[in-house]
Amino acid sequence: MKATALSAALQDRKTFLYLLAIGNTIAFATWQVMLNNFVVERASFGGEEIGILQSLREVPGFLAFTAIWVMLIIRQQSFAVLSLLLLGFGTAITAFYPTAIWLYFSTVIMSIGFHYLETLHNSLSLQWLSTDEAPEVLGQLMSARAICNFLVLGSLYFYLLIYSVNYALVHLIAGGIAMAIAIKTYFQKIAKPEDIAATSSISFTINHIAAVVLPALLGLVWGINHSAVFLIGAGIALGSLLLSQLIPDLPEFGQETRIADRLDAAANQSSLS
Numbered sequence: 686m687k688a689t690a691l692s693a694a695l696q697d698r699k700t701f702l703y704l705l706a707i708g709n710t711i712a713f714a715t716w717q718v719m720l721n722n723f724v725v726e727r728a729s730f731g732g733e734e735i736g737i738l739q740s741l742r743e744v745p746g747f748l749a750f751t752a753i754w755v756m757l758i759i760r761q762q763s764f765a766v767l768s769l770l771l772l773g774f775g776t777a778i779t780a781f782y783p784t785a786i787w788l789y790f791s792t793v794i795m796s797i798g799f800h801y802l803e804t805l806h807n808s809l810s811l812q813w814l815s816t817d818e819a820p821e822v823l824g825q826l827m828s829a830r831a832i833c834n835f836l837v838l839g840s841l842y843f844y845l846l847i848y849s850v851n852y853a854l855v856h857l858i859a860g861g862i863a864m865a866i867a868i869k870t871y872f873q874k875i876a877k878p879e880d881i882a883a884t885s886s887i888s889f890t891i892n893h894i895a896a897v898v899l900p901a902l903l904g905l906v907w908g909i910n911h912s913a914v915f916l917i918g919a920g921i922a923l924g925s926l927l928l929s930q931l932i933p934d935l936p937e938f939g940q941e942t943r944i945a946d947r948l949d950a951a952a953n954q955s956s957l958s
Contacts, residue, residue: 698813699822701762705806706826708769710833712776713799718841719855720779727783734785736904742792743900746800755801765805772798780855 724730724738755764775795781787814822841855903914 698809702806702810702813702822702826703829705765705769705802706830707833709772709799709802709806710830711837712769712772712795714834714837715841715855716776716779716795718838723780723783724788727780728785728788730785730788732904732907736901736907738789738792739900739904740898741789742796745793745797746803749800749804752801752804761805761809765802765809768798768802768805770798771795772802774798 721735724735728734730738752764759767772795775791775793775798779788779791779795781791810823810826811819844855903917906913906917
């Protein structure tokens with residue numbers, strides 16, 4: 686009876702999405718929180734090494750388009766599970782050896798799983814959820830991630846208060862338990878259903894062009910002027926805010942941006958005149 690209930694739960698699409706989101710958050714949040722302390726305390730990393738590591742972490746995101754080829758061989762659901770396992774494995778082995786090469790290697794392994802999983806989770810969410818329920822369910826998924834993130838951080842805090850830090854143990858545990866709603870629902874409304882999987886992979890790759898370059902570049906800038914790093918970040922945030930204003934109030938296929946609305950209006954006015 687219990688096995689049947691578990692099997693039914695795992696086959697439920699929404700439950701599957703929640704499990705992927707929770708596993709992803711537990712592994713990645715632990716890796717992210719513990720990494721900076723570990724590389725500084727045990728591997729003697731400076732700004733340049735951390736910048737290189739963060740750039741290497743984003744390289745698999747730049748190559749996320751390769752998910753299209755893998756999906757020709759295996760189903761998206763199976764691919765998502767394999768990606769979660771790879772994320773957990775990369776997280777688990779992070780603290781085995783405090784050397785630069787090992788940390789770069791384990792980071793790439795973790796990142797391959799993380800970026801493939803993010804791509805697949807986005808794709809499956811938009812394919813499985815209707816346009817009416819997508820904002821609500823995606824909001825619930827983000828809440829689940831936030832709760833998991835809070836629990837992970839809280840657990841690590843109390844663990845470090847009571848015990849001396851054991852980086853290998855923390856990463857092993859996290860590895861073995863293992864952008865926003867508006868962007869996802871906007872994409873769902875303007876994209877054709879048959880294009881969602883391929884477009885999710887390509888968009889993830891494009892999104893990581895800057896992510897690969899910026900950490901290494903800003904790591905060098907940090908060594909020259911700390912304030913410049915924050916000013917550059919503020920400038921990028923301002924540019925993002927301005928570009929977001931191009932999203933129309935009611936996006937749909939053929940009406941992806943406000944520019945499209947203005948071009949249509951200009952064309953109509955020209956035809957009437």
